[in-house]
Amino acid sequence: MTLGRFAPSPTGILHLGNLRTALASWLSARSAGGRWLIRVEDVDGPRCRRDLGEAQLRDLAALGLVSDGPVSWQSERDAAYRAALETLHAAGRLYPCACTRKDLQLLASAPHTEDGLRPYPGRCRDRAWQGFDRALRLRLPEGPVAWEDCVLGPQADDPAALTGDPLLFRRDGCFAYHLAVVVDDGAQGVTEVVRGADLRSVTATQVRLQEALGLPRPAYAHLGLVVAPDGSRLGKRAGALGVEALVVRGGAVPEILGWLGWSLGCLDRPESCAAADLIPHFDWARVPKGEIRVPGPWAT
């Protein structure tokens, strides 16, 4: 059975791009007769706020998107992440990393990746194990990972070249995003990961981590981003409005859903509707691959 999930980070309001991802994952699960969960990814220390997570849940509920099981909060899952690190250590896949941010900036020879990040050059790979209270990286095998993306079609990346060995545990005591996502998708039995195209480049690394933990690989769908009317990324200054602000600008909830449904290929034009009206019309084959612009009146 399909199990979809929406996994927002509670660092701000959910803008139209996030709402579009949430709706697509919900529609995909619902149209397959499956279940859908919300998971709040508040693993990244002080940037994440409980009140923002709760506001995100309210906005999703306003659109009719409610988790089929209890909402999980990653800040309550330390024991599971710690157990995964122990499994990886027992398999010889972890090593402590002593590199500072400055060290990594000085190692400037490696090429830039598509995100403007450099792959980690593996400088600490031979460092002896020093316990679980150090920054820890996963030793990646070389070679490409291929997957069939529900939106983008056939994809392949070599994570060793793209990101290098990923950090799974940080010196400041936080579990890293990759670890939390992969452990939780595995523990919850998620079969379909729907997220923005800005996260396409982390997929191969996460697949390697699934393999190292013996977890099954879900299907992936990376949606084109929703951008401001001038094509720039949605952000504090450009069109990153939440449901409340959209309603103030004349976008009642059925209108927002109509626009989102149209942008996902479910409707011929943006027409007011409820989320459930879109279920019979959802089909990954009709979801456009590219970016989509926020309508002008909803942008400022």
Ligand code: GLU
């Ligand atoms: N928490 C991530 C975000 O809000 C999404 C992670 C995922 O869907 O895998 O960008």
